Amino acid sequence: MDIGKLNKLGKAIDEIEEGQTMSVTEAIEDDQLLLYLGLTNDANPLYIQHDYTQKTVYKQPIVPSVLLIGIVTSTVSKHFPGPGSHIVNFSVNFVEPVYHYETLTFLFEVIKVDKHKDVVTLSVEAMNTENKRVLDAVVMVQPPTLHEEESEENNE
Structure with a gap:
């Protein structure tokens, strides 16, 4: 990656309209779970230990909530509105637990x-394969904007 090079920006606010939609499908795999646990040093047995979770209402390990938030934030950053976007407010409700490999x-x-x-x-x-709603969120995003000087340089 060339740090000095201007990467493509996502959609500017003038390109976004109410009612626009996008969907993303993600499979929750071991590598994602292990990376999360390693990065955060989160040792909650609810996320990884089968013996422990069998004694809980969940009966099996669940996916950390922050991992699900990460899917939402990375989709905003990568696709909708896209690169250069900045999340300024995030409200989330975890409706149902998400299990490994869903x-x-x-x-x-x-x-x-x-x-x-x-x-x-x-x-x-977010819906699982059984069509159960597992997450609701409202995300406020500042779409990408260039500083006026940058914008003028790119138009030359």
């Missing part, structure tokens, strides 16, 4: 475009 579909929808505040509000819903 595949989830995240549906993103633009529910508000506030050009005055330069913020787009997204509704996010």
Whole structure:
């Protein structure tokens, strides 16, 4: 990656309309879980120990909530609105537990475009393969914008 090179920006606020949608499907695999546990030093037995979880209401290890938030934030950064976006507010409700090896579909929808505040509000819903809702979120995002001087240089 060339650090001096200007990477492609995601959608500017003028390119985003209420009602736009996007979906992303993610399979939760061991490598993601192990990376999360290693990076955070989170030793909660609920996330990894089968013996422990059999004594709980979950009966098997569950996926850490922060890992699910990471899927949402990385989708905002990579795709919707895309590179250069900045999350300014995040509200999430974990409706059902997510278990290891589940595949989830995240549906993103633009529910508000506030050009005055330069913020787009997204509704996010995640469903598992049994069509059970596992996550609801509302995410407020500042879409990418270039500083005026940068913008003029790129137009030359």
